[in-house]
Amino acid sequence: MISVIVPVYNVEKYLEECLDSIQRQSYVDIEVILINDGSTDNSKEIxxxxxxxxxxxxxxxxxxxxxxxxxxxxVEISTGEYIVFVDSDDIIKTNYLEKLMQYMAEDVDIVECIFTVKKMEFLDENIETTTIIFEGDSNKAVKFFPHHTLNVNAVTKLYRREIVEAVPYIEGVFYEDVYSGIGMLKYIRKMIKIDYVGYYYRVRLGSIMHREFSPKNLDIFTVCDKLIELYADREDLLPYVGSFLVHLATMHYHSYVKKGNPYREFYNQKLAEYVTLTKKNPDLARASRLIKLYNFCPKYYNSIVFPVYYAIWKLKNGIKEVKVDE
Structure with missing residues (x-):
């Protein structure tokens, strides 16, 4: 059985659409655990x-x-052998659970699919294909993570229960997905990712990732440092974790930290720590474009070097801000 866990908090506008998509699943051996986290709207009644x-x-x-x-x-009150998380303002395709279960074998602990923030893409049945775009054990998954093919998201994945229980979500902080998403990889036997777009991720202006800077944004470093602690006994994998954290800290800086922000120097300090981790694997450090950019001019990496590089990269690749659908 699959336990579908849905945290619910003040989402009355979207909740029925989400729950309808779960109720209509072609895979029927499920329990749907709704955790109403103190909603003050009509979510509880729904x-x-x-x-x-x-x-x-x-x-x-x-x-x-x-x-x-x-x-x-x-997770605590669920009983299924497998676990899926669905955010209460998102939608899953009718065959979502069935498709993920097709790839859950005896030695597989996580099956991941692709999400989209564009509702029309989610609804387009003509684009559905299913091929494996990643398959590997713990070592391969952690080393592959800096390539950004795998996601830290709690959603879009089918988990074997033991893996979720091994790395509980850190309570009281933002960016908890980062810790668990990478932390779980330490314990898996095998993970598979398929190119099936089965999950619509609704981006709302009030979400954590779309707010102005506040001191709670610094939770990202609490999470990153706990990841370093978790992998401290794996010196072979720690540089790869560090490489991902360099990318995360860089993008976080350029998303939130504006001129005059009192935490600019703190960001630079943490970035330097993560760069140092990657240097324990010289081949990895030499292969990472961000590490090479950082080493070129550490002092001005965040203020000049990376912004110029990123602007040129977006221009060359025709990257514009993604428009999302409500």
Whole structure:
């Protein structure tokens, strides 16, 4: 059985569309664990309606504790051999669970698919293909992560229960997906990613990743440092974790840190620490474009070197800001 865990918090506008997409799954051996995390709108009543209609839906109400606590609670009370997380404002395709289960073999612990932020792309049945774009064990997955083919997202994945239980979500911080998404790779036997677009990820202006800077944005470094602690006993993999953290810290800086931000120097300090990790693998450091850019001029990397490089890269590749659908 698959346990589908849905944390719910003030999403009455989108919740029915999400729950309908779960209820209509072609794979029917499921339980749907709804964790109402202290909603103050009509989300609780909507959840109760689905529980009355369908015995597979189960509702637990709790005071507002945040996304991580809701996910952890869902895992705790779920009973399925496999676990899937769905955010309560997102949608999954009707064959989403069935498709992921097709690739869940005895030695596989995670199956991942592709998400889209464009609803028309999600609804376009003509683009559905299914080929494997990554397959590998723990070592290969961690080393592959800096290539950005695999995602840290909790969603878009089918997990074997033991893997989720091995790395609970850190409670009380933002960016909890980063820790668990990379942390779980330490314990897997094999992971598979397929090119199937089965998940519509709704980007809302009020989401964590689309807010102005606040000190809570510094949680990213709490999460990164905990990842370093987790992989401290794997010196072969730690440089690859460091390489991903260099990318993460760089992009986070350029997303949030504006001129005059009092934390600019702190960002630079943490970036230098992550660069140092990659140098434990000289071949990796030489192969990383960001590391080479950083070594070219560490002092002006964030203020001049990377912004110029990134602007040229976007221009060459015709990259414009992605428009998303409500």
């Amino acid at each position: 959840c109760e309606k689905y529980c009355k209609q369908d015995s597979r839906f189960l509702l637990t109400n709790q005071e507002n504790q945040g996304l991580s606590a809701a996910r952890n609670k869902g």
